[in-house]
Amino acid sequence: MSRNDSKYFSTTKKGEIPELKEELNSQYKDKRKDAVKKVIAAMTVGKDVSSLFTDVVNCMQTENLELKKLVYLYLINYAKSQPDLAILAVNTFVKDSQDPNPLIRALAVRTMGCIRVDKITEYLCDPLQRCLKDDDPYVRKTAAICVAKLYDINAELVEDRGFLESLKDLISDNNPMVVANAVAALAEIQENSSKPIFEITSHTLSKLLTALNECTEWGQVFILDALSRYKAADAREAENIVERVTPRLQHANCAVVLSAVKMILQQMELISSTDVVRNLCKKMAPPLVTLLSAEPEIQYVALRNINLIVQRRPTILAHEIKVFFCKYNDPIYVKMEKLEIMIKLASDRNIDQVLLEFKEYATEVDVDFVRKAVRAIGRCAIKLERAAERCISVLLELIKIKVNYVVQEAIIVIKDIFRRYPNTYESIIATLCESLDTLDEPEAKASMIWIIGEYAERIDNADELLESFLETFPEEPAQVQLQLLTATVKLFLKKPTEGPQHMIQVVLNNATVETDNPDLRDRAYIYWRLLSTDPEAAKDVVLAEKPVITDDSNQLDSSLLDELLANIATLSSVYHKPPDAFVTRVVSSAQRTEDEDYAEGSEVGYSESHPSDGPVSPSAARQAPASSAPVATSPPAAPVPDLLGDLIGMDNNSIVPLDQPVTPTGPPLPVLLPASTGQGLQISAQLTRRDGQVFYSLLFENNSQIPLDGFMIQFNKNTFGLAAAGPLQVPLLQPGTSARTLLPMVMFQNMSQGPPSSLLQVAVKNNQQPVWYFNDKMSLHTFFTEDGKMERATFLETWRSLPDSNEVSKDFPNLVIGSVEATLEHLAASNLFFIAKRKNANQDVFYFSTEIPRGMPFLIELTTVVGNPGVKCAAKTPNPEMSGLLFEAIETLLRG
């Protein structure tokens, strides 16, 4: 069947464009068609053939469908760059939308929707209106999607012209394919609108469930995905829905199956009868298992989803662990996910078999997989107390094989096992010590040193072992240095003899005078002062009992899990992040002309082009920190605040005295840890910026019955690497009293990976209560620096130099700028600097610049009608990933 079109690629000589021009205007049909093919071929290989626009459009009026399609394709590609000429095509489009052949009618309306040029959009309305009521379902289904296209370009137009109503009518269309497309279009429009547009009533629900039986597999996915938003009124309705969706589990299309699973899981939340739930779990298990026979890419998506499903409903696959055993030829990404699920499904009943598998994997060749397998054994040990011993013996067997990275990984997990079961398995330390010399990875080294320090009294030659590390102390990575410091102190406290005493001097000297790592230095000084002031207190602090760690294999918190389960089969469920954390919208440069020069105030169409996409709030995007993280790096928490205070002896000028209101005029701080959660302790906090520095303003209120003291604070990794610049200064809090403090912060200390997020996870502890964790939001404007003002020329240049793909925009339909002067002043106070202003019709356009540390500028354009609701914000930045945070900050500033 194949034919050879490749010949069209071959004419690439110099005079190509004039030659093509001539051919396009040939009087012979065939020659013109060949010429258009050559143009498309040139377009395909990336050549600019936009100069042939008029000539190609002239070929549009043809009876030949193939030629017509090619011309349309050309139009989709180049109309943007020739918006004025694109008008030439409108007549033919309108004519084609009334052609007797439904293929051509649909083609015309489909293509018009793809041409994102304002002037064309106006002409689209009438044909679209007709096509939505066309006799042929093929045309109607195309028109349904076209409404979504138009909404994307000009939402207002869609609402004004009543297209939404026509679209809603199509839900009752007699053709299932039309219904499915209408549902897809409505769901998308609803997603981008704050108004209730597509509300699923029980009536639409039943209509759609009927259409489900008849439409194509893709249409079934649209409908199921849309219906999964539906909240049933009661358990009975939920059961009814489930009953009608269950047959979809038998569909050959994996996407239909997963979307059906999603819907069943959603409805199950309402069903109280345990019998029904058990029965449904039983029904869902086989289809989920079968997904693992699909193509590897789909297996991957299925596995990421199963990971979520077993966290909510562990019983579904409790007996199916074997299907997750890795096959030799599974791609690595499938193997890694299978391991993760095996850990989740491991139980006392199947652990022997699971361990046998892990051991097998740990002797394979793929290093990453092997490491993960070893770690999996450790996690099972921590999770299943009764199996811990068997896990350890497997780890020891692996250590004996003496494969370097296996040994190192094993030691890391054994350290966690020691933390989980203190004083239980020390007999194996001797075996571990044999591998001491081979350790070269920081984490493994640090773990081994921790073990030696922790059990110094039981290791006869602990001092020799540690001493061997001391020679290279200055060269070791920070992680190892910190562990060495703590381990040596422990050793000294446990065996206060001459050898350790000498060692401690060497270490303290190295860790104070010789280092420029502040963490290390601070910790060393604390130990030093502790040891010299009161060795007994030092013992209480350093050798204090540590809290027991727990298994981290079910790590998603319940509300995040809820959100992810509602998003089964989507990217959100693959990333295990809520959609807000990664969904971005980019303004297409559709309506821009190339030669715009806004500084001179030329009038260019900056009309609304994108509807608001709702608030971007990457909440709880991160998974909870692995419980093992603080173990290796932080010292056993030393709850002695008074000592800390005078010991560090630094001048605390940045720390404001307590009980003195620091922000007397500022609004009250938001409550982050309510007294109800904090056993009477209430914490309110907010990031603020003062004199060019970031502070964490905190208010502690003790509503409990006991005095609280020994407050300490720690921040988890976050996008901006925020960390405390000094210790937290809070005095003893008597019941019923409160204290306010300003904690100076530093940036870029512990940065997290992944897309930017405003999430700041905070842990606060005191001597009397458990550790409290709470989440705060970092607002980007706290980081706007004082020197972010740009010269007009620089601004222009920077704006031009950034590619269009770096431009993002967002509408704030409800915001009002009342007084220009006050707003500018307010923004400038937050380091958002005004550059220029111009008029565009009745709208005012303002330009601002700002910058966050490490030289990351933002160029911002605000468009609004002063005094009227609706502000459109467009921004260019080298780092568009930050746009979500930027918009949030701007919204906050404009509201404030």
Added chain:
Amino acid sequence: MAGAASALFLLDIKGRVLIWRDYRGDVSAVEAERFFTKLIEKEGDPQSQDPVVYDNGVTYMFIQHSNVYLMIAARQNCNAASLLFFLHRLVDVFKHYFEELEEESLRDNFVVVYELLDEIMDFGYPQYTEAKILSEFIKTDAYRMEVTQRPPMAVTNAVSWRSEGISYKKNEVFLDVVESVNILVNSNGQIIRSDVVGALKMRTYLSGMPECKLGLNDRVLLEAQGRATKGKAIDLEDIKFHQCVRLARFENDRTISFIPPDGSFDLMTYRLSTQVKPLIWVEAQVERHSKSRIEIMVKARSQFKERSTATNVEIELPVPADATNPNVRTSMGSASYAPEKDALIWKIRSFPGGKEYMLRAEFRLPSITAEEATPERKAPIRVKFEIPYFTVSGIQVRYLKIIEKSGYQALPWVRYITMAGEYELRLI
């Protein structure tokens, strides 16, 4: 919830765009190429091998087929399962059109490729992927395009997979019941996983709009009908049907009723996870006689009834990567050394039930070895075979009724075959 693709790319093996279709104007080809070259550079980093990758605001999902990557880019939270499955469907469509999907065939047919990309997806929403019907109105033969066409009724019909007006002189149906046996045996000789994946593959040459009804020896159905189960009834664990089967009807009374597509398709697939006795059992003993000599002794035993015979048996035995000078003897069939797979391949044309054959092989190894212990590649023994006229599950087609309003008689032909799927036995 809703979400759609932004663009679809067809890339060559080096990540350069061959052809792409922009559906939403928010991802450019330059971005996609930049992402993909970055990805190829990072080869080896396990994270980068995921088929769903986030980069600078855009999610890329891709699959590979011969020397072509098919990739979807998206900015929204779209349905990943649906889009990845769609890419696999797209491969089927291209294969239907060009026989082979590869860089060359895409280039040679770029006009049709563009037309298809326009039809199968609209604004990033998958629309229609029935290759057979598509080829009724998107044709590769330029001359037929002169006739004005209409979309076939099937495109928007409830029966979207079959056109009307099909006519054959002789109405026939071929039904192949193919069962693949998947098995995983660990190094202790225990079967840790075994299942059977079956498929009913149909080829239909039927006129008009035939109504078909298929009867299997399905225990649930037979018991519901209160029939004495003559012979063996079987339990099918998870059944998946082609979209032509009326799922609601099956859920109600377990009747498999459908209007079939024209030509070949998989009517249904099913899975059984009941433990089955491995049909061909392989035991291997590896002995290292000295540092430089290794001997492998293999026993292969057929554990099915004598009246059946396995054909095209192929046993792949892993050998050390640095093995040389093979010396092989077999009691049946022939063995050849395949250094590119680090394996010895033992082929037995015909292997009747209840028989046992042997192989003995000797290899030389280099006498110098690396000092540091590096783990050896632990490939399992893999077995391929086919056993005609036999199914593990005992599934039987009791009837296939075909009713068409013209009243013709159609002949169903049924065949059974069992073959090895993922059949792995780990070495000690």
